[in-house]
Amino acid sequence: MSKKGLIFWILSVILVGGAFLSNSMAAEGKSINTTAIAMFIVFVFLTLVITYWAAKRTRTAKDFYTAGGGITGFQNGLAIAGDFMSAASFLGIAGLVYTSGYDGLLYSIGFLVGWPIVMFLLSEPLRNLGKYTFADVTSFRLEQKRIRILAAIGSLSVVTFYLIAQMVGAGKLIQLLFGLPYTTAVIIVGALMITYVAFGGMLATTWIQIVKAVLLLGGASFMAFMVLVHFGFSFESLFSTATKVHAKGEAILAPGGLVSDPLNAISLGLALMFGTAGLPHILMRFFTVPNAKEARKSVFYATGFIGYFYILTFIIGFGAIALFVNHPEYFQNAKQIVVDGITKIVSATDETKNLIGDKKALVGGENMAAVLLAEAVGGPAFMGFISAVAFATILAVVAGLTLAGASTLSHDLYANVIAKEKDEQKEMKVSKIATFAIGILAIVLGIVFEKQNVAFMVGLAFAIAASVNFPILLLSIYWKGLTTKGAFWGGLAGLIVALVLIIISPTVWVDVFKNPEPIIKLKNPAIFSMLTTFVLTILISKLDNSERAKVDREGFEPQYVRAQTGIGAETAVKH
């Protein structure tokens, strides 16, 4: 697209967004956190400058998909962390720690432990074999058409479910933080993410991830630091205050009801661990670095940043428990009382009902724990900053997802399945159309699902990533016997098992469809769907005597040499 076209588009986004903002503010007449709005506008302006800068440097398909392949390991580590630390993991986990204590940590651990696996098994061969998407790797020696279609089904379902969950979360959060109507919020998020991806491609997306990661890590560090200052850097003092005021008492320092039966626990663990290793927007990031060495370095930095961040959310959650006792104004219908020398927050109508840790009592719900804590430790200006950071977090994550979805459509489906001949210009054009299409679809689905329970969708995205993308990727890199037929049918079967099991599970059958009893008790399907994919893929491959199977097996050795050494791998371009 021409420079003029880009400037025109950016201006219209700002104008339309501004008009929406002022309109809705006037219409709502609500009190709006002006610092939050100001910081948000500064952030959006900064991201648009990045996009403009990146757009001038995004000329080829390689630029669009991989930012030219010249991102360093450290930068990519920050960007991966930016892609992975969603608003759900910031506000959601802090909220979960606030309500349930230790159980929140269990989620953090699950989200982190996939990273070593990504590093040991995938990072280097992925970089050595791939070009733009992980399907480049799975289809390296297998038949392009069927494998790309399978990868596209896997990627697009992961992206769609993840994107819906993010959009709905974004709409509600922005409604709460800035007082904007839900639909307006969803449209602003959608328009911005289209702008970043369509014009700035991977380069803009990467730098937006980096800026967001730095802001989020900085903001969370400050909050945790202020909590620790308050308790004289004594964890004993923080935890003992928290147990004294929390409704659940000392139970918050040990695992509770979240992980009850072993089968559910292991299944959830598998989905979190191997789902991380199958997320298309994360896998795509490995093609932005120049070589395998930088690829492994980026996972090291990413794991460090993400692990550090999760430790911060644990402190933030406990800080909220311990400090909110001085802030009855953060609760609905509450009052502060002193019993036996201990201050408590209780229901205004029922003094026996302790409200600290209650899911609904907090103004805006449990997810607001981190935002309210920002106000408690840093005043309204810092609360505005954290609100803007939460918004930035959402924008960066949805941009990464949109880019991954658009790349699947243009690179995997259009260029390698539909198009008769290679034409980079056309592929670029398709990638931009795909970006607009996915962005608009995300806006529409975000609006459609406003009143639905979408909590299961992130779990479903991880389960599909763990049961379709990860097994096929792993087997294609390491198992000589894998054939096209085995991968295609095994992967599809895993997808279907994951979908069916989640529909009849308590999370959808009861929580969404409102049936009284679930058909199965298992909440996460990964243990069965992963097993299905592995077993069927191996079985069908072993029985496969087709001509194609011969080609598939013969292709393994050249692929193995390249995966191990990087000879023949894609290189970075200089601008």
Add this chain to the structure above:
Amino acid sequence: MDRAIMEKIKNDPDFQKLVSKRNSVMITLTAIELIIYFGFILLVAFNKQFLAQKLGEGVITIGIPIGIGVIVLSFLLTGVYVYIANKDFDELTEKIKQKYTKEV
């Protein structure tokens, strides 16, 4: 890549050394990570009492350092991999590349 060169690389002692070294590091570290994480999950599922024990006089339980420990250990394992890879893999890879990329 040329089939003949590929055969040569495959039979090169440096390549075989690289592959066997990387595979053993990969399998060992992956196994350690799986044992740490699923060991922890099974502990949570079967023996909550153990994790709820107090660590000394105060309120802090054994579960807290163990949980944080899983995060820190996972990070340290990625560090171990980078250390070994930088020390051993890169040198071997470079050697192989120099021997064969002229022919490719």
